[in-house]
Amino acid sequence: MRAAVMWESGGPFDVREVSLATPGPREVVVRLHSVGVCASDLSLTTVFGQPTPVVLGHEGAGVVAEVGREVRNVRPGDRVLVLWVAPCGTCRPCLRGDEYLCANRSSTADARAGREHTSTQRLSIDGQAVHQGMKTATFAERTLLPDHAVIKIADDLPFEIAALFGCATATGAGAALRSAAVRPGDRVAVIGCGAIGLNALLGAIVAGASDLVAVDPMASRRDFALSLGATAAATPEEFADGRRDLDVVIDAVGAPATVLTAWRAVRRGGTVTVVGAGAPGAVVEIPAYEMFHDDKRITGSFHGGISLRRDLPLLTDLWRTGRLPVEKLLSDPVELADINRVVADQRSGAVVRTPIHIE
Numbered sequence: 001m002r003a004a005v006m007w008e009s010g011g012p013f014d015v016r017e018v019s020l021a022t023p024g025p026r027e028v029v030v031r032l033h034s035v036g037v038c039a040s041d042l043s044l045t046t047v048f049g050q051p052t053p054v055v056l057g058h059e060g061a062g063v064v065a066e067v068g069r070e071v072r073n074v075r076p077g078d079r080v081l082v083l084w085v086a087p088c089g090t091c092r093p094c095l096r097g098d099e100y101l102c103a104n105r106s107s108t109a110d111a112r113a114g115r116e117h118t119s120t121q122r123l124s125i126d127g128q129a130v131h132q133g134m135k136t137a138t139f140a141e142r143t144l145l146p147d148h149a150v151i152k153i154a155d156d157l158p159f160e161i162a163a164l165f166g167c168a169t170a171t172g173a174g175a176a177l178r179s180a181a182v183r184p185g186d187r188v189a190v191i192g193c194g195a196i197g198l199n200a201l202l203g204a205i206v207a208g209a210s211d212l213v214a215v216d217p218m219a220s221r222r223d224f225a226l227s228l229g230a231t232a233a234a235t236p237e238e239f240a241d242g243r244r245d246l247d248v249v250i251d252a253v254g255a256p257a258t259v260l261t262a263w264r265a266v267r268r269g270g271t272v273t274v275v276g277a278g279a280p281g282a283v284v285e286i287p288a289y290e291m292f293h294d295d296k297r298i299t300g301s302f303h304g305g306i307s308l309r310r311d312l313p314l315l316t317d318l319w320r321t322g323r324l325p326v327e328k329l330l331s332d333p334v335e336l337a338d339i340n341r342v343v344a345d346q347r348s349g350a351v352v353r354t355p356i357h358i359e
């Protein structure tokens with residue numbers, strides 16, 4: 001099968017033939033139909049320690065092609081979404097409903113610590129092992145996953161919308177709906193208007209935000225945010241300078257400077273939610289007196305606080321009824337061979353998300 005291989009950290013993708021193993025007893029093969037490139041796919045090798053060669057990709061949806069003999073949750077032909085947080089279903093976080101925090105999920109942090117984190121025998125080229133990025137490796141015609149890493153999707157949910165639900169929408173809209181728990185009438189700002197920030201904006205609209213400020217250095221992204229329903233837009237400098245007194249600020253960048261800006265922009269008792277993936281070692285200094293005196297909340301937001309087995313029906317219903325119009329974030333689909341152009345276009349801000357359709 002064909003897959004987009006990254007040979008060196010941060011390097012371009014090389015679309016070429018890759019061998020995929022046959023599924024074990026509790027594994028499934030998914031024939032991918034639509035996949036998206038997320039910013040964290042790109043930082044995975046450069047910032048978060050993902051070894052190469054690797055097939056990246058963690059937004060993806062398709063059809064089950066093969067299942068191992070003990071697989072019970074899906075059958076060949078089922079339309080499914082790939083989960084990059086595959087919940088074990090038995091650990092304490094899973095049992096209390098916080099599947100997105102599954103304690104048995106392995107990650108790139110394991111690779112940094114010298115522990116195996118990607119199954120090295122699943123993908124190979126001429127006998128050389130190739131890593132599966134995020135264990136999902138969706139930049140490919142097919143991917144091999146544990147059975148709990150797929151979830152069935154509604155018949156009317158297009159693959160490209162499902163793929164977006166797999167990361168950008170779960171993470172972004174979830175940051176507003178679950179982690180920050182935006183309430184009706186809240187005055188909200190979103191820092192960073194890439195795919196995550198714009199999904200956070202849409203989530204804040206669903207939650208009933210009144211004032212909604214979009215913050216981004218790129219004019220094209222600010223304008224797009226306004227077209228989606230932001231009520232004001234600002235550059236990072238303009239936003240940092242103003243007195244804001246906001247109820248909620250969602251930081252989709254996650255750099256120390258943006259977290260501090262968010263901290264200063266919320267009112268006493270307000271909430272800062274950090275959904276941007278901060279670099280390991282980056283430190284935010286918040287005055288201890290302000291933490292006490294201003295009674296502000298600062299929350300992380302991993303996977304938007306979304307457990308997809310619980311929340312996929314909610315996201316699907318919101319999309320189906322037009323309340324969460326995430327299709328507006330998608331540009332015209334392209335083929336896997338065009339993946340390097342997708343990366344360049346998304347980085348430049350020319351597009352938010354270009355779905356890659358795999359025939």
Ligand SMILES: [Zn+2]
Nearest residue numbers: 038040167168
């Ligand atoms: Zn992602």
Ligand SMILES: [Zn+2]
Nearest residue numbers: 088091094102
């Ligand atoms: Zn678990």
